Amino acid sequence: MSDYQYDNQTVKGFIVSSIFWGVVGILIGLWISIQMWKPELNIAPFFTFGRLRAVHTNGLAFGLGVGAIFGITYYILMRLCKRPLIFPKLARFHLYLFNAAIALAALSLFAGMNQSLEYAELEWPLDIGVVILWVIFAINVFGTIIKRKEEQMYISLWFIIATVIAVAVLYIVNNLSIPATLTKSYHLFAGVNSANVEWWYGHNAVGFVFTTPILAMFYYFLPKSTGLPIFSHRLSIIAFWSLVFAYLWTGAHHLVYTPLPDWIQTLAIAFTIFLIAPSWGSVVNGYYTVGQDWDKMRTNYLTKFFILGITFYGLQTVQGPTQGLRVVSQLIHYTDWVPGHVHMGTMGWVTMTVAASIYYIIPKIYNTEIYSEKVANTHFWLVLIGQLIFSITMWITGIQQGALQKAVNPDGSLAYSMIEIIAKNYPYWQMRTLGGVIFTIGMLFFIYNIYMTVRKGKALAAPRA
Amino acid sequence: MAGEIYRKPIMFAIVAAVVILIGTAVTMFFPMLTPEMHPKLEGLKPYTALQLAGKDIYQREGCHYCHTQTVRPLKTEVMRYGEYSKAGEFAYDRPFLWGSKRTGPDLARIGGKYPDAWHYRHFENPRAFFAQSNMPSYAFMKNSMLDGEEIAAHMRANNFPYTPEDINALNGKTEMDALVAYMQVIGTSVKKEMPVKVAEVEVKNPLAGKPEAIAEGKKLFAGNCAICHSADGKGGIGPSLVDDEFLYVKGDLADDDYFEIINNGTKEGMVEEGRTAKGGMPPFGAQMDKNKIWSLVAYIRSIQGK
Ligand code: HEM
Numbered sequence: 068m069s070d071y072q073y074d075n076q077t078v079k080g081f082i083v084s085s086i087f088w089g090v091v092g093i094l095i096g097l098w099i100s101i102q103m104w105k106p107e108l109n110i111a112p113f114f115t116f117g118r119l120r121a122v123h124t125n126g127l128a129f130g131l132g133v134g135a136i137f138g139i140t141y142y143i144l145m146r147l148c149k150r151p152l153i154f155p156k157l158a159r160f161h162l163y164l165f166n167a168a169i170a171l172a173a174l175s176l177f178a179g180m181n182q183s184l185e186y187a188e189l190e191w192p193l194d195i196g197v198v199i200l201w202v203i204f205a206i207n208v209f210g211t212i213i214k215r216k217e218e219q220m221y222i223s224l225w226f227i228i229a230t231v232i233a234v235a236v237l238y239i240v241n242n243l244s245i246p247a248t249l250t251k252s253y254h255l256f257a258g259v260n261s262a263n264v265e266w267w268y269g270h271n272a273v274g275f276v277f278t279t280p281i282l283a284m285f286y287y288f289l290p291k292s293t294g295l296p297i298f299s300h301r302l303s304i305i306a307f308w309s310l311v312f313a314y315l316w317t318g319a320h321h322l323v324y325t326p327l328p329d330w331i332q333t334l335a336i337a338f339t340i341f342l343i344a345p346s347w348g349s350v351v352n353g354y355y356t357v358g359q360d361w362d363k364m365r366t367n368y369l370t371k372f373f374i375l376g377i378t379f380y381g382l383q384t385v386q387g388p389t390q391g392l393r394v395v396s397q398l399i400h401y402t403d404w405v406p407g408h409v410h411m412g413t414m415g416w417v418t419m420t421v422a423a424s425i426y427y428i429i430p431k432i433y434n435t436e437i438y439s440e441k442v443a444n445t446h447f448w449l450v451l452i453g454q455l456i457f458s459i460t461m462w463i464t465g466i467q468q469g470a471l472q473k474a475v476n477p478d479g480s481l482a483y484s485m486i487e488i489i490a491k492n493y494p495y496w497q498m499r500t501l502g503g504v505i506f507t508i509g510m511l512f513f514i515y516n517i518y519m520t521v522r523k524g525k526a527l528a529a530p531r532a
Numbered sequence: 533m534a535g536e537i538y539r540k541p542i543m544f545a546i547v548a549a550v551v552i553l554i555g556t557a558v559t560m561f562f563p564m565l566t567p568e569m570h571p572k573l574e575g576l577k578p579y580t581a582l583q584l585a586g587k588d589i590y591q592r593e594g595c596h597y598c599h600t601q602t603v604r605p606l607k608t609e610v611m612r613y614g615e616y617s618k619a620g621e622f623a624y625d626r627p628f629l630w631g632s633k634r635t636g637p638d639l640a641r642i643g644g645k646y647p648d649a650w651h652y653r654h655f656e657n658p659r660a661f662f663a664q665s666n667m668p669s670y671a672f673m674k675n676s677m678l679d680g681e682e683i684a685a686h687m688r689a690n691n692f693p694y695t696p697e698d699i700n701a702l703n704g705k706t707e708m709d710a711l712v713a714y715m716q717v718i719g720t721s722v723k724k725e726m727p728v729k730v731a732e733v734e735v736k737n738p739l740a741g742k743p744e745a746i747a748e749g750k751k752l753f754a755g756n757c758a759i760c761h762s763a764d765g766k767g768g769i770g771p772s773l774v775d776d777e778f779l780y781v782k783g784d785l786a787d788d789d790y791f792e793i794i795n796n797g798t799k800e801g802m803v804e805e806g807r808t809a810k811g812g813m814p815p816f817g818a819q820m821d822k823n824k825i826w827s828l829v830a831y832i833r834s835i836q837g838k
Binding site for chain 1: 538539541542544545548549551552553554555556558559560563564568569570571588591592593594595596597598600602604605606608609611612617618619621622623624625626627628629630631632633634635636637658659662664665666667668669670671672682685686688689690756817818819820821822
């Protein structure tokens with residue numbers, strides 16, 4: 068029982084699992100990035116680009132992202148509620164089921180079982196597994212909050228509650244399908260309607276997997292690691308409610324100029340622009356929090372992770388709304404610009420904030436200090452450089468693709484054939500791989516640092532035990 | 533009251549759910565109840581068993597991560613791909629396959645653009661046609677046989693009509709047959725417009741016999757035409773350009789007919805000077821100006837020895 072008391076085991080389990088799936092996902096990311104300029108690396112049938120890309124995105128969004136969210140949320144939850152999880156054994160089962168589900172998910176995607184809905188690729192039996200996972204999570208989150216020992220619910224808990232509700236609605240609705248066999252189903256929705264449901268889901272997966280739970284971490288760990296209180300409580304209230312309200316209207320900005328009815332597109336674009344405000348609410352709050360003592364950037368190694376993370380979140384939430392505008396969408400939609408945008412968020416904001424949270428948690432759990440701040444700093448600079456190379460090269464080549472596709476000769480005929488445009492991407496695709504390698508090396512420094520911290524912690528604990 | 537909510541988790545959760553569901557209701561649930569989200573073009577037919585099998589393979593292979601299937605109503609995009617996409621074209625697509633990234637070209641108008649033989653060769657090895665293509669090779673599909681039972685189950689799930697004979701006909705068909713059949717039906721419910729209408733073309737090639745034009749034409753031919761007509765013009769996927777037939781009838785045609793066929797391409801059943809085309813010659817008018825096309829004609833004439 069004592070093992071379950073504060074349930075650090077489950078938290079650790081999720082963190083280690085998420086790191087493991089993160090490594091798998093990142094290596095596959097490297098692989099597909101090389102396939103883009105070296106197609107011989109497609110090994111049919113299981114390891115072609117079209118299959119590996121789904122393993123990459125699912126492995127990282129669900130394996131690294133959601134795995135870290137589960138573990139770190141449990142950690143935050145116990146501290147903010149001042150009590151253990153309400154059902155610790157259920158949480159342990161949650162961990163095992165999570166790993167089984169991700170492993171099966173990866174295998175099924177290699178095998179080509181793909182619903183062709185971005186970020187909802189998994190076939191229906193696995194969808195049921197995901198829903199069970201989420202229900203278990205919800206039971207523990209709500210149960211623990213209801214039985215909490217601290218009256219006031221801190222900001223992070225708001226974001227966690229919103230995440231639990233929104234993801235449940237999004238995931239269930241978009242995955243409604245007509246099963247044909249155990250491994251194949253067809254979307255309940257067809258054509259334009261299917262598109263509208265999918266991108267309502269798809270954009271909010273970004274909102275409620277890559278944003279709200281990460282903000283929950285940010286609001287919890289930034290004050291914890293710097294010792295500075297959040298600058299404005301009122302600002303966080305406004306930012307929270309306007310964010311969860313506005314997000315759900317914006318999905319159709321992924322469908323600009325498609326046959327989707329114009330009014331849905333226009334409404335989505337309008338809300339997309341509005342979304343800058345609540346996003347920047349959190350950014351400003353973060354800056355002003357550390358602004359109480361900028362010296363923390365130097366004296367506390369974790370501060371810069373959080374500040375850079377929130378900076379990329381801020382850039383992301385300006386770039387995103389800009390991309391929604393019809394004139395901009397015309398040029399950059401469907402090009403490599405978009406992976407450039409996505410990875411600023413996933414590498415710069417999500418992975419940065421998750422890594423910093425783990426740096427905070429692991430020494431706390433093991434009652435020790437981080438193995439090496441120097442290694443952590445090396446990790447920081449490498450992932451930053453890697454991510455910038457990735458994003459900047461993709462922005463350049465994305466604009467180039469868009470512009471060349473529109474270019475015309477003086478007599479009005481098209482200036483470039485598609486294959487001529489493709490050929491011009493190669494140097495950028497190669498540079499992207501270089502950025503990916505640097506990012507990966509950075510992540511290896513991170514893993515080494517965590518591993519050594521755990522070893523140190525275990526050595527300390529051993530004589531006492 | 534306002535402050536209370538941060539102490540009452542259940543109330544907080546309910547309020548949060550309502551706030552989240554407003555946008556959801558307006559932009560997602562409500563439109564679903566209106567007919568504008570369920571349009572269907574008159575000419576649109578449900579997929580046949582073979583075509584559906586191809587579409588399943590398209591999804592399985594993740595072709596949609598590199599190819600879109602929606603042409604935006606933008607001038608250069610319509611020039612490049614053809615008529616922009618209509619809402620009513622996708623009523624049988626569960627899910628939609630519009631995609632979000634064009635590493636390769638859009639496929640919304642691929643149906644009928646090339647002959648079947650082109651697709652077989654291309655799927656087997658895209659680099660045989662385009663050295664710079666990064667599309668994976670799908671040669672294995674030539675040897676994977678279709679499973680009729682399974683496809684019948686897929687047809688039922690979609691509520692598409694089929695007969696036992698349709699399923700029997702799948703016997704001996706390969707995955708590649710299915711994928712090609714799917715390619716050829718995509719976007720065909722919309723009438724194919726000739727991309728560029730040339731109002732006035734000289735009857736005689738103004739560049740005929742000019743050495744620079746022939747040299748330019750030779751380059752263009754190697755890059756764009758040799759794939760189908762072979763490097764020496766003697767034919768392959770497309771017919772020979774150096775024999776004395778034109779569209780399967782003896783007797784050559786004039787320069788402006790050459791111009792037109794290169795500019796506009798062909799489609800099945802199209803009649804040119806009383807001769808019926810089988811389709812499969814892609815249009816080049818959108819990507820080649822008049823001079824380039826006339827240079828090609830000059831080059832073809834030169835290899836014909838005319
Ligand atoms: C070594 C590091 C990485 C490399 C080399 C890499 C590479 C790639 C590549 C090549 C694509 C496909 C882009 C395309 O279709 O054109 C992609 C897509 C994607 N990756 Fe990564 N990636 C890396 C890290 C990450 C991380 C850490 C995350 C998330 C935590 C992530 C999330 C995604 C997502 C969500 C997409 C889909 C993007 C879209 O729809 O446009 N990636 N990645």
